[in-house]
Amino acid sequence: MYNLKNKTAIVTGASKGIGKNIAINLSKHNVNLCLLSRSIDKLNIVKKEIQKISDVEVSCFEIDVKDIKKVELCIKKIIETNNKIDILVNNAGITKDNLILRMKKEDWDEVININLTGYFNMCKSVTKYMIKQKYGRIINISSIIGLKGNLGQANYSASKAGIIGLSNSLSKELGSRNITVNTIAPGFIKTNMTDNLDEKSKKDFLNKISLKKFGKTEDVANLVCFLASDLSSYITGQTINIDGGMN
Template identity: 45%
Template sequence: MMELKGRKALVTGGGRGIGRAICLRLAKGGADVALFELDAGSAEETTKKIEEMGVKSLSLKVDVSLQEEVKRGMEEINQSWEGVDILVNNAGITRDNLIMRMTSQDWETVLGVNLRGAFYCTKAVLRGMMKKRWGRIVNVSSVVGKMGNPGQANYVSSKAGLIGLTKAVAKEVASRGITVNAVAPGFIETEMTKSLPQKARDSFLSQIPLQRSGLPEDVANLVFFLCTEEAGYITGQAINVDGGMLM
């Protein structure tokens, strides 16, 4: 039950949705969990729930798309914890539009959070993991990063980019006892998907063999497993958690 006892985890975008479920699953497994989150209020709520589970938590207001903020956040963690053993790059946003109407700003903003943010956070934690010769990095990609989706050229590119980042870094750090994997969720019930029009929801649902949308906890269970000792022979993978949507 407590496979992660003594481990320190950092989850980006842990204030709500999939990120919060990941924080709570890692905490249930015994890890102390820090959050980099834009929304201080929701981060505090998650922190409270984590502490109720008997482990430590740190809530840091950090925009992962800004390297200076990531560095400052990491310095704060290092003051209390001496680095982290587990990083989950979960923070992600959408700015959907058909490519003909997509602005450079829409492109930059999404790539900045979803992909560049993961790059900054990975750089910030790697030195400590290399020293300890142990680490787990999990990048939250998406099935659309593998299959494409109209109206999401920026988001899909960022999620496909995360799979590339996963593989490159996995090869670079494998000899140091660090694994790097991606999870690719399908259609998961969160604030991000709540705003989708009914037609789009129905279309997604009709493509899911298990005949239901996913829950944040479905994703969190896979992330948790990838962070355990038992998953130590898995690296450089992008594993779908999508009810069979993409096979």
């Protein structure tokens, strides 16, 4: 459907949750994968799952995206092996929630460094190769929290809002080189985090969602595949919400 066969994609934060499902979905469309995470063991588990359903090439890299030098070395290795990078999906992210008066400076820094600076590091390292090949798809995973804010998540919200600004600016810089840059802003997606909510919290959240249900990681992964394909070739600089009509 999407004609992604023999494309090469990098997916960060690919060891679990949304990132894992993005990788699995791309593999179903015959995309060769370079999976990045801070846990090589978890990545190898994902790799084995993918190899059961697809014969695409899967490479795993243990890396902290906030370290620009390590990111650059990693991207260089990927280019040496694959000769190209068609798709970059930035998904790596953490939370360290607290009210602003209780939030430690190091918790602010860690969230910003991974969630935002990590995206910058990946984009900066990958785009020079995309510019040379005159083709690329960059898809940055933000959050509805980056648009609306949330109690006790000043650091997370700021990082996710920053991703939207970064993406919009890059779309203007790279558009003439046939590189699209878009952002996905998921709402409440069914993960371990939502599973651990108490019943009252679940009810409160669901009351804010028009569809009255949490989204699935597959919902995000499906949109990633569309944005990675040529069907989306005239879409760039956009932030697309996947939130079930969240108020």
